[in-house]
């Protein structure tokens with residue numbers, strides 16, 4: 364017997380606190396064989412399973428997705444799904460999402476899509492959803508999908524194995540491995556930034572490691588913890604635990620136990636590296652003997668959806684330079700500014716080019732800096748677009764046409780860097796350092812800068828998230844963490 368499984372989804376983490384709107388050009392669209400190529404593990408199942416590609420869209424984190432783009436993707440996705448449903452009996456759906464997509468005018472975009480998938484395929488088809496642990500699991504998403512799982516590492520080094528697990532769980536169900544399956548969810552009123560919940564340090568490390576043991580228990584087939592996404596103002600943004608297993612009571616009990624374990628260690632989650640105010644971070648970097656010394660501009664991390672154009676740290680360094688020249692070579696990687704790129708590329712000279720740099724997207728965090736710069740290097744990149752390195756005194760700045768994160772050595776080399784140690788101080792737009800940078804850094808501090816993805820959650824003007832929520836609200840009563848339970852098969 365051959366089974367039919369459709370595959371598709373949409374993957375973006377998008378913050379509601381930036382003015383940047385994510386549109387068509389921010390997404391990489393995959394269709395047909397290009398989509399299936401993104402799942403190399405399917406090959407082992409092809410004898411028995413027929414995989415039908417729908418459409419997938421994937422973008423780097425950004426601002427709210429335009430309704431126009433979402434509608435376009437949704438219409439194509441559902442049209443293809445309806446066509447597939449008419450032509451074949453659809454046994455399974457692999458719904459591949461991030462889970463923290465904000466769309467103009469929507470509070471729970473992925474939950475809505477999952478609900479619509481269920482309406483189209485009906486109750487008998489098994490839907491398996493694969494997610495990022497920074498996504499959110501609303502009741503609608505949980506109710507609409509039979510199997511649901513997410514990454515177990517941050518930084519996410521298990522993206523492929525998570526998709527593989529979601530597919531294997533689906534295939535096991537279709538092949539009749541289980542007589543019955545239940546899933547249980549506990550919503551946990553905790554919302555922490557990724558900079559406090561890396562799985563490379565405690566307590567995140569042991570908490571996520573414990574999922575392997577839970578899954579080795581007789582009746583549990585999958586266990587997942589979602590940290591949730593702090594930079595969207597929606598009721599669904601909080602942590603959640605979901606377990607799936609064969610015995611209703613045991614699944615409920617194990618889910619509640621895990622939720623309680625997470626709740627009880629909530630106060631142990633601290634920043635995974637040293638932090639300081641903007642002013643202190645700059646001064647610590649200047650006085651450090653370590654080279655290269657990295658500063659993370661955490662409030663404008665494009666990896667969490669930041670606009671990537673805020674110049675707060677640059678301003679700080681330039682202000683100090685005005686009074687007494689900093690005797691250090693400093694690199695800023697990077698500032699997204701299409702207008703500045705146009706000025707640079709249209710300029711007849713590379714010396715003393717007048718630019719107005721940064722803060723064009725998120726104007727509430729600063730204003731463009733009017734400066735004269737020398738253009739050192741021009742280059743282009745598939746994602747970053749046209750790029751340039753500009754220089755003022757001892758400060759070098761990479762400017763990009765599109766939003767981009769300098770998170771790998773490869774990206775820096777493309778920008779002309781020979782070695783990280785060519786610079787004394789390197790300012791990057793991220794939170795915790797990505798592996799290449801972490802390896803290179805001799806010193807590092809996370810600057811708690813203002814921005815759309817500020818680490819200071821207590822000062823974010825939320826209107827719609829569910830309260831109380833730890834640590835925004837300092838409440839300390841023991842919670843009744845009761846699981847919601849659903850029958851999957």
Ligand SMILES: [Zn+2]
Pocket residue numbers: 495496497498519
């Ligand atoms: Zn993530």
